[in-house]
Amino acid sequence: MARAAGDDGRDGYVSFVESHQHRLLRAAYLVCGNRHQAEDLLQDALLKLALRWPSVREGDPAAYVRSILYRDAVSWWRRRRREWLSARTPDQAGADRDDALRLALREALVRLPPRQRAVVVLRYYEDLTEAATAEVLGVSVGTVKSQCHAALRRLRELAPELGRDDGLASGMEVTQ
Amino acid sequence: MREEELRRLLTVAAEDVRPSHPAGTAWERARRVRHTRRAVGAAALAVALAGGGTVFALRPPVGPPPIVADPSVTDLTPTHAPPVQRPPATLAFRADPLARLTDPATAPLSREPVRRALALYQPVDAEYRADGPVRVLGDDGVVRSLDVVDLEPTRDAGGNEAPALKPGVLSPDGRTAAFAQTGELVLVDLTTAGVRRVPLDGYLELVVWAGDRVLVGGDDRTYAVDRSSGAAARIDVSAWDVSAPDPAAGREAALVELSGMRDGLTLRSRSAGDGALRTEQRVGQGDLPASYRVNEFYGRGWLRGDRVARAAWITSREIDGAEGVAVLDARTGAVAHLLDLGRDRTKGCCEVLGWAEGGTVLLRLAPDAGLARWDPETGEITGVLRELQGLVSLAAG
DSSP, rough: OOOOOOOHHHHHOOOOOHHHHHHHHHHHEEEESSSSHHHHHHHHHHHHHHHHHHHHTTTHHHHHHHHHHHHHHHHHTTTTTOOOGGOOOOOOOOOSHHHHHHHHHHHHHSOOOHHHHHHHHHTTTTOHHHHHHHHHHOOHHHHHHHHHHHHHHHHHOOOOOOOOOOTTSOOOOOOO | OOOHHHHHHHHHTTTOOOOOTTTHHHHHHHHHHHHHHHHHHHHHHHHHHHSSSSSSEEEEOOOOOOOOOOOOOOOOOOSSOOSEEEEOOOOOOOOOGGGGSSSSOOOEEETTTTTSEEEEEEBBOOTTBBBBEEEEEETTSSSEOSSSOOOOOOOTTTTOOEOOOOOTTEEEEEESSEEEEEEEEEEEETTTTTEEEEEOSSSEEEEEEEETEEEEEEEEESSEEETTTOOOOEEETTTBBBOOOOGGGGSSOEEEEEEEEEGOEEEEEETTTTOOOOEEEEETTTTOOOEEEEEEEEEEEEETTTTEEEEEEOOOSEEEEEEEEEEEEEOOOOOEEEEOOOSOOOTTOEEEEEEEEGGEHHHTTTTTEEEEETTTOOOEEEEEEEEEEEEEEOOOO
């Protein structure tokens, strides 16, 4: 990223945020299950990015902010009441089968422990490898494997309809 | 379910979520943070050069956006404050013994036990992990390092870790610290540096002092542990929801829980002995203006007389999801006072840390102050400590 004379970095930062914030917000939403809280989580991560922008922008700011976002998502919830674990999302399922599956997945996701949820979103929404997921969360690849396995098993328990043989593949077989 | 199907459903589940903040919002917040940090540094230097100890004010060069006037809201009215209050634009910092709580330790506790501790403090790293030993601020102003026990973070079945030092671990009399650890409660007598371990089953994470007992528990159980004998018994109260009782209320005083969200916010009263449910009522909005309501509590609640103070996410005139602190009437569940802290703060910025003398509430107030005092009856808010980057527990009831 070229650095213009007298540039305090704002333009580059804004350009980066504009091109990444949609996906980051959606990931935050999947991790925390609440739009307001996802916005707050993202804004906090972007604030930290802005404060470190001069040193981060020449490297990989996307990796930096992703790491902040997911680690905050995990630690953040641990510092607070976990009422949200049992809170239902306000959305109602429509008549559409896909709507029902989407809501079933959302509700099952918010019932996973924070780190398991983060692993699922990083692996299957962000499409990261196990090694990259481990790097983002600051844990070992072994932890990612075990957390992912546990998360998928729990998803099967919480939302068995996701695996029914009516348009989806039979069984609950997710390649790990 | 196949891998590609899980990917597709995750994408569909989040596709209608769109950012509401312009891309430059966080940049502007960062600019204000930098200015504030510079102002704090300059103010600290000025105080150090002047000898310190006197009242002074901190005014960031660039403040938050102006707040639209609300006739039902008054900014810092020293008497007869309305139900909804807001912090002043300029926070005055007064000399306070607690201002030393983040000072470096100058002695180990084992060599210099305290007569009474005012606070426990432990720095954290960027990942919110404990970074260095716990520091003990004595009532003599000397900071000790807690060298008689090695504390580990608690770790639940999902692998989620939490630091052992939390608000509530220091007894209100400042003589004992109680830490939840894996398989045990660790009691440290700060006046002798003696350590006592009470083995307990199940996941333990949270500690609340209730008179001469320690309530310790996690997600599925809570124990009441006698401070003197170490005798433990299960009690039917949520370690997450229970408010720290008033130290002056006595052993038989009811335990008060706050739980739920929005229309389901509930205040329960339970017997001190076994936690049996006595009363249950919805949290009412009291005399709050119609545009205000409490949505959800977070952090520990603290009882003082008939009042319970706890941090909350609130709906204000401006937004659903603002930060706030509520004081409720524990007899009726009605909100008596609400501190509206707006939205331009970090999520969960302003945890309540207890009550202090004179009926003031001690709370975090980032970024204005690391620690501040709020008098709900008068609306007065003063700063105690400018920055507080770490874990803290105060000897406050």
